[in-house]
Amino acid sequence: xxxxxxxxxxxxxxSVRALDDISFTVAEREFVVLVGPSGCGKSTLLRLIxxxxxxxxxxxxxxxxxxNDVPASQRGxxxxxxxxxxxxxxxxxxxxxxxxxIAGKPKDEIRQKVKTAAQILQLDExxxxxxxxxxxxxxxxxxIGRAIVRDPTVFLFDEPLSNLDAxxxxxxxxxxxxxxxxxxxxxxxxxxxxxEAMTLADKIIVLNNGKIEQTGSPLExxxxxxxxxxxxxxxxxxxxxxDGRITAAGDKKATINLDCGLSVPLEDLxxxxxxxxxxxxxxxxHIVILSEERQTVAxxxxxxxxxxxxxxxxxxxxxxEDGTALSIIDDETTEQCPGELIAIDVPSNAAYLFDENGxxxxxxxxxxxxxx
Amino acid sequence: xxSRIHRIVPYLFVLPPLILLAVxxxxxxxxxxxxxxxxxxxxxxxxxxxxxxxxxxLFANPVFWVSLSxxxxxxxxxxxxxxxxxxxxxxxxxxxxxxxxxxxxxxxSVFLPAILPVTVVGLLxxxxxxxxxxxxxxxxxxxxxxxxxxxxxxxxxxxxxxIILVSQWQWTGYMVALFMVAIAAIPTDLYEALExxxxxxxxxxxxxxxxxxxxxxxxxxxxxxxxAFKVFDIVWVxxxxxxxxxxxxxxxxxxxxxxxxxxxxxxxxxxxxxxxITICVGIVQLMLQRDE
Numbered sequence: 001x002x003x004x005x006x007x008x009x010x011x012x013x014x015s016v017r018a019l020d021d022i023s024f025t026v027a028e029r030e031f032v033v034l035v036g037p038s039g040c041g042k043s044t045l046l047r048l049i050x051x052x053x054x055x056x057x058x059x060x061x062x063x064x065x066x067x068n069d070v071p072a073s074q075r076g077x078x079x080x081x082x083x084x085x086x087x088x089x090x091x092x093x094x095x096x097x098x099x100x101x102i103a104g105k106p107k108d109e110i111r112q113k114v115k116t117a118a119q120i121l122q123l124d125e126x127x128x129x130x131x132x133x134x135x136x137x138x139x140x141x142x143x144i145g146r147a148i149v150r151d152p153t154v155f156l157f158d159e160p161l162s163n164l165d166a167x168x169x170x171x172x173x174x175x176x177x178x179x180x181x182x183x184x185x186x187x188x189x190x191x192x193x194x195x196e197a198m199t200l201a202d203k204i205i206v207l208n209n210g211k212i213e214q215t216g217s218p219l220e221x222x223x224x225x226x227x228x229x230x231x232x233x234x235x236x237x238x239x240x241x242x243d244g245r246i247t248a249a250g251d252k253k254a255t256i257n258l259d260c261g262l263s264v265p266l267e268d269l270x271x272x273x274x275x276x277x278x279x280x281x282x283x284x285x286h287i288v289i290l291s292e293e294r295q296t297v298a299x300x301x302x303x304x305x306x307x308x309x310x311x312x313x314x315x316x317x318x319x320x321e322d323g324t325a326l327s328i329i330d331d332e333t334t335e336q337c338p339g340e341l342i343a344i345d346v347p348s349n350a351a352y353l354f355d356e357n358g359x360x361x362x363x364x365x366x367x368x369x370x371x372x
Numbered sequence: 373x374x375s376r377i378h379r380i381v382p383y384l385f386v387l388p389p390l391i392l393l394a395v396x397x398x399x400x401x402x403x404x405x406x407x408x409x410x411x412x413x414x415x416x417x418x419x420x421x422x423x424x425x426x427x428x429x430l431f432a433n434p435v436f437w438v439s440l441s442x443x444x445x446x447x448x449x450x451x452x453x454x455x456x457x458x459x460x461x462x463x464x465x466x467x468x469x470x471x472x473x474x475x476x477x478x479x480x481s482v483f484l485p486a487i488l489p490v491t492v493v494g495l496l497x498x499x500x501x502x503x504x505x506x507x508x509x510x511x512x513x514x515x516x517x518x519x520x521x522x523x524x525x526x527x528x529x530x531x532x533x534x535i536i537l538v539s540q541w542q543w544t545g546y547m548v549a550l551f552m553v554a555i556a557a558i559p560t561d562l563y564e565a566l567e568x569x570x571x572x573x574x575x576x577x578x579x580x581x582x583x584x585x586x587x588x589x590x591x592x593x594x595x596x597x598x599x600a601f602k603v604f605d606i607v608w609v610x611x612x613x614x615x616x617x618x619x620x621x622x623x624x625x626x627x628x629x630x631x632x633x634x635x636x637x638x639x640x641x642x643x644x645x646x647x648x649i650t651i652c653v654g655i656v657q658l659m660l661q662r663d664e
Contacts, residue, residue: 050564079568082561085561085564087579088583089586099569102566103570
């Protein structure tokens with residue numbers, strides 16, 4: 001069942017168009033993540049949904065009815081703010097119950113709801129404390145508790161973890177994922193962190209410059225990015241992009257000659273692409289470092305700049321001869337050193353191809369298609 | 373050696389203002405208490421120690437009690453208008469109810485009186501209060517309310533109120549501006565979270581604005597009370613404490629005693645009373661702040 005639907009939403013601030021033609025649906029119990037770089041409009045979109053900003057054009061539908069002109073409080077939504085928005089002079093219990101008190105709910109009901117929410121979030125012991133006596137993670141939980149108490153149709157989260165340190169962020173991420181299951185809740189979550197998006201979402205909506213770049217499940221976006229932006233945004237370290245010219249196309253000998261000197265054979269390219277410039281995309285984990293015995297036929301050399309040993313894998317940052325920066329994930333525990341030259345190969349079955357402007361994907365990686 | 377320097381350096385930085393304060397503030401305040409225990413005149417080099425006689429005279433003087441009650445009235449009305457009414461105006465102007473241009477107009481017009489010199493304001497309002505030809509009487513007569521007309525500054529019952537009104541007119545806008553700064557410092561998230569909970573503007577004021585400006589309100593209240601007990605200029609310009617000393621305040625009483633009647637010891641006793649009152653207000657403020 002569709003809980004929430006956006007139909008061609010736009011938002012203008014004066015002459016600036018912050019959001020343009022945004023359409024998507026949120027199904028019941030779905031966890032939808034709006035992700036994109038700073039200033040892409042994701043928070044604005046959440047505020048439009050919440051009713052904190054007016055919709056300039058388009059339709060917003062919640063549970064079948066148009067809510068463009070319905071005030072924020074009557075849309076049945078609850079929002080968790082980035083800053084937590086806790087009232088410093090109120091205790092945890094008062095903070096969680098403020099909405100119910102405003103609504104004039106009976107005291108017993110309020111107490112019961114707060115108690116239940118506090119148990120879910122393990123806040124029982126902290127109900128009498130004031131926000132300043134809580135840690136960042138606890139404050140975050142109180143803010144979520146305030147949302148739970150309202151029993152909303154859809155939960156809205158606005159970058160809820162960005163004020164927490166890395167360890168706590170991971171922990172809260174897991175808690176939010178658990179909460180989603182436990183409450184059977186529908187959630188819309190805004191973040192700029194693609195790892196959060198990948199780990200939490202059933203569906204990711206990638207936004208850039210006020211437009212939706214792509215909508216899909218985390219693995220769909222990872223394996224089948226529609227354009228260079230999504231390819232670069234999803235995945236860490238990000239996909240490598242190598243510019244070049246398609247020398248032959250149409251037959252089995254289609255090839256792209258990269259500016260770094262490497263030639264990569266690509267099958268099944270449209271014949272019209274011959275002679276055009278294009279960008280080849282290859283994920284760091286797919287680049288192959290050639291061992292010494294195979295280096296005699298080395299297709300390309302890269303100069304190692306930085307090596308990060310993460311234990312289970314090693315990330316190598318290297319520069320190609322033409323200066324293009326490259327990141328490589330190496331599962332082997334080979335011990336490359338900065339300054340060393342390594343021979344690399346770009347396996348054609350893992351390569352994506354984008355047009356010169358990065359707007360259109362010309363070819364998907366064969367590996368991802370097999371997995372699909 | 374270096375650690376000793378580290379210990380001393382902070383004190384060296386604090387020393388110059390401390391010396392200035394000691395010479396020009398704490399010293400005179402202390403000296404003033406000694407003055408108040410003597411009977412002396414500015415043209416007579418002989419001082420006579422009289423103990424608490426000046427204070428006994430002071431407390432027996434009905435003018436002192438009139439002054440004290442006028443100051444208290446000044447303080448109460450000023451706190452109501454310059455703190456609470458000003459907070460209300462600031463909340464309305466901050467809430468974005470009016471269009472931006474109208475907002476700027478209101479803000480500027482309430483603030484404007486604060487930039488005028490007190491003497492100018494005093495003379496201006498003397499004209500406004502002028503019997504028959506003043507703005508107020510003109511208004512009353514033209515609207516058929518002429519029987520309400522009075523000699524506003526010339527009657528014992530109305531003089532102090534007329535002056536207090538002028539102070540409110542002059543300083544409320546200034547306090548509005550200060551409150552607007554305090555309100556602007558409250559995170560907008562807090563309002564939006566309540567908006568999503570369905571709170572009315574009044575509830576938003578109660579749950580967010582009021583607690584958010586609590587500290588500022590406390591400080592502004594104390595500053596206003598200080599101001600009310602130290603007031604001198606506007607009273608001196610408008611009525612000089614008259615008629616029949618009905619609008620006398622501690623400031624004018626002290627000034628008249630020292631520089632008109634030349635009973636400097638007595639005047640110092642008045643100064644000491646003002647000092648003690650303001651210290652008490654300050655202590656109350658510190659206690660309330662510590663509660664927080």
